[in-house]
Amino acid sequence: MNVKFNNVYVQSSATSVGPMEAAGPLKNKFDQTYPDLYCGETSFEKAEQQMIKDACDIALRKKELTPKDIALSIGGDLMNQLGSSIYGMRHLDTAFIGMYGACATSSLVIGQGALWVEKLNKPVLCFTSSHNAVAEKQFRYPNEYGVQKKETTTFTVTGAGAIVLGNEKSEIQVRSFTVGSIVDWNFKNVNDMGKAMAPAAYETILSHFEKRNQSAKDYDLIVSGDLSSVGFSFLCDLLIKNDVEIDNKFFDCGMMIYDIHKQEVFAGGSGCACSMCVSIAHVFELIKKQQLKRVLVVATGALLSPILVQQKDSIPCIAHAIEYVGGNI
Amino acid sequence: MNKKAMYTKVSERHEPTTHKIKNCCCAFISGGTLAVLAQLVFVMFNENLGMPKDESVSAVVILVIAITALFTGLGVYDKAAKICGAGLFIPISGFANALTSCALESKNEGLIFGIGSNMFKLAGSVITYGIVSAYILGFVRYFIGV
Numbered sequence: 001m002n003v004k005f006n007n008v009y010v011q012s013s014a015t016s017v018g019p020m021e022a023a024g025p026l027k028n029k030f031d032q033t034y035p036d037l038y039c040g041e042t043s044f045e046k047a048e049q050q051m052i053k054d055a056c057d058i059a060l061r062k063k064e065l066t067p068k069d070i071a072l073s074i075g076g077d078l079m080n081q082l083g084s085s086i087y088g089m090r091h092l093d094t095a096f097i098g099m100y101g102a103c104a105t106s107s108l109v110i111g112q113g114a115l116w117v118e119k120l121n122k123p124v125l126c127f128t129s130s131h132n133a134v135a136e137k138q139f140r141y142p143n144e145y146g147v148q149k150k151e152t153t154t155f156t157v158t159g160a161g162a163i164v165l166g167n168e169k170s171e172i173q174v175r176s177f178t179v180g181s182i183v184d185w186n187f188k189n190v191n192d193m194g195k196a197m198a199p200a201a202y203e204t205i206l207s208h209f210e211k212r213n214q215s216a217k218d219y220d221l222i223v224s225g226d227l228s229s230v231g232f233s234f235l236c237d238l239l240i241k242n243d244v245e246i247d248n249k250f251f252d253c254g255m256m257i258y259d260i261h262k263q264e265v266f267a268g269g270s271g272c273a274c275s276m277c278v279s280i281a282h283v284f285e286l287i288k289k290q291q292l293k294r295v296l297v298v299a300t301g302a303l304l305s306p307i308l309v310q311q312k313d314s315i316p317c318i319a320h321a322i323e324y325v326g327g328n329i
Numbered sequence: 330m331n332k333k334a335m336y337t338k339v340s341e342r343h344e345p346t347t348h349k350i351k352n353c354c355c356a357f358i359s360g361g362t363l364a365v366l367a368q369l370v371f372v373m374f375n376e377n378l379g380m381p382k383d384e385s386v387s388a389v390v391i392l393v394i395a396i397t398a399l400f401t402g403l404g405v406y407d408k409a410a411k412i413c414g415a416g417l418f419i420p421i422s423g424f425a426n427a428l429t430s431c432a433l434e435s436k437n438e439g440l441i442f443g444i445g446s447n448m449f450k451l452a453g454s455v456i457t458y459g460i461v462s463a464y465i466l467g468f469v470r471y472f473i474g475v
Contacts, residue, residue, distance in 0.1 A: 043437040142434035144401050145451065146410025146417060146426050148352060151345040185337050195340050234343045238336060267345070 002178045002211035008114040009327065010172040011123060011164040012065075013280040014058035016051040018132070018158030020265070021277065024258045029281040030159075031058045037133050037158060048077065048131035049088035051160035056092070056127055059162040063123075067092045070164070071122035074098075074113050076105035077129045077272055078156070079138060084129055094125070103130075103197075103226050104180070104301030106161070106276035107320035111177030113165045114322075121167050129160035130271030139190075139306060152192035154228045154270035157257055161276030171288045171327040176212060178321040180204040182303065186314045190304065193315065194231025194254070194267055197300040200317035201227060202238045204298055208321045209244075216245050220292040223283065225275035225299035225319070226254040228268035253278035253297075275299040283324070293326045352414050359409075359416030367393060390421055397425035402433065427451040 014031045022033035032054045034040075039047035052075070060066065074097045075085040082098040089096060101108040106128045113126035133143050135156040141147060165174060183203050187196035201224045209215055216222065227235055232252040239246055253275045254268035279297050286292045300319040309315065367389050374385040400406040406426055410417045417423060428448055435447035449456065 045437075137434055141451070142430040144404065144407050144426070144430035144433050146401075146407040146423070146430075148411060148414040151347060185333060187337075187340075192344075195343065198340070199336070230343050230345060234340050237339055237343065241336075241339075 002176055002208060003111070003115065004176045004212075005114050005118055005174055007121075007167045008117045008165055008174040009168060009170040010174065010284065010324075011166040011168060011170060012059050012063035013161065013163040013284060014055045014062060015161045015277045015280050016054035016058070016159060017273070017277060018051075020132070020155075020263060021157060021159055021257055021269075024263060026257060026278065026281050029285065030277065031055070037131070044131055044133035044137070045079065045083060045087075048079070048084040048129050048134050048160070051131070051158075052077075052084060052088035052127060052129045052162075055129070055160040055162035056089070056125060059125070059127075059164050063164055065123060065164065067094050069123055070094045070125045071120050072097065072113075072116055073125040073127070074109045074116070075127040075129075076100050076109055078102065078135050084131070084134070085127070088129070101299075101318060101320065102301030102303050103270055103272055103274065104299040104318050104320050105272045106225070106279070107177070107297060107299035107322045110163060110165070110174065110322050111179065111320060113163070114174045114177055117165045117167055123164050123166040125162060125164055127160060127162035128272035128276045130156050130158070130273040132156045132158045132271075135271060149266055150191040151266060152189070152194065152228070152230050153266040154194060154226060154254060154268055155258065155265035156271040157226075157269045157274040157277065159273035159277045161273060161280045163276075163280065169327060172284055173325045173327050174322060175294075175325045176208075176323040178204055178208040178211065178323075180207070180319040180321070182316045182318050184314055184316040188309070188312070188314050190309055190315065192230060193270065193302040193304075193317075194226070194228035195234055196231075196315040197225075197302050197317040197319070198227055198231040198234040198238065200319040201225070201231075201235050201298050201300045202242075204319035204321050205239070205244070205296070206242065208296065208298075208323070212323070216247065216249060219249060219294050219296050221283065221286075222250050222296040222298065223256070223275070223278065224250070224252045225297075225301070226268070226270035227252050227300055228254045228266075228270065229260060230267050231300075232268075256282060287324060287326045290326060295324045297322045297324065355413055356415035356419075359413035360419060361416075363393075363416065363420055363422070393421050394425040397422040398429045401426050401429040424452055424455055427455070
């Protein structure tokens with residue numbers, strides 16, 4: 001399903017990240033960086049909340065807004081019961097919607113925010129976060145547990161990103177939002193989620209092109225969320241088989257936020273913050289500099305339930321796409 | 330073959346190569362080194378300090394567990410385990426690390442619902458099936474009369 005927006009613009013945006021991201025190829029492009037995973041707090045969960053607060057605070061300040069000017073805030077993260085988003089935002093006195101779409105939450109909250117902006121004509125705050133240690137604790141093993149990880153494993157990004165959407169004209173327009181459907185090609189390996197998510201990205205990209213009557217030629221850049229090196233090469237393979245011209249336009253946020261050859265991140269980055277932080281720190285900057293005109297961000301998420309996977313069930317995945325257009329078009 | 334099944338098969342060619350031989354060698358060397366060191370300490374306890382044989386064995390095991398727990402807490406163990414793999418995982422050090430890492434992970438949730446109930450989250454299986462197999466082998470030994 002695709003929704004077109006006529007009057008939704010990115011008003012301001014901000015990121016807050018941890019040490020590994022700050023040492024990656026996008027260093028110096030983040031608004032706030034922390035030297036360790038605790039971010040000055042006593043637990044990893046509180047650290048994630050702190051990063052959400054930072055990102056939202058900086059994004060609001062950039063546009064000289066206060067929480068009272070925001071009609072609604074929409075956010076999500078990877079923790080059970082959306083713990084980080086809810087606890088992180090509890091002191092901000094605005095209407096709140098929590099959303100879960102695993103790592104695809106970033107596009108989901110932006111798309112949802114855009115719908116509300118069209119309806120209300122007031123600014124809406126969209127944010128997502130993820131924290132490596134929180135995600136490891138919840139989905140994988142304890143952080144200090146000594147195992148040799150598989151080469152296909154992804155490394156959850158520690159960070160938070162916030163975007164204020166509104167109807168005041170700016171350099172970046174949110175043009176359309178494609179809501180993906182749940183795609184399950186019966187992949188079961190939880191250590192290789194990139195491969196499981198690639199079909200979801202593939203189907204969302206094709207559906208977006210079809211609904212918008214576009215092709216890859218209309219875009220300057222198309223980025224997938226967090227497919228990692230394995231999933232990304234699988235996606236490219238699928239696209240080529242369907243005669244989509246890849247042309248050096250396709251990239252993956254999980255491979256942009258880290259240097260996967262130098263940093264110890266296995267197949268690449270993942271998590272809600274991965275596509276969010278790369279969009280804000282890298283893609284938005286290039287659109288503002290007018291180096292890119294039309295960009296598609298396809299955030300991908302593995303909607304696995306640890307309990308159902310232990311019951312030998314597969315990993316259903318989803319991908320949502322947001323189309324950004326440089327404001328001067 | 331339908332399209333989906335065909336594409337699923339296509340995905341296999343994107344899997345990265347696994348370093349099985351390298352991992353085996355690392356495990357062999359590190360596990361062997363750990364065993365030699367433990368044997369040296371055992372000899373020291375037994376011969377130099379005059380401890381009885383069975384007490385020396387227990388003392389060495391306790392020492393390995395204590396060192397593993399300490400190194401897990403210092404954040405060194407998981408870095409070493411990344412390289413050594415099974416070399417550190419198979420000996421009692423793997424078990425000690427499973428206990429300590431689970432305890433550390435849940436320390437913020439308190440003593441009862443945190444450390445107390447989560448400590449055996451990973452190591453619990455080892456204990457459960459250790460006891461089960463001890464029972465089975467015990468019965469086998471009793472009835473066959475080995």
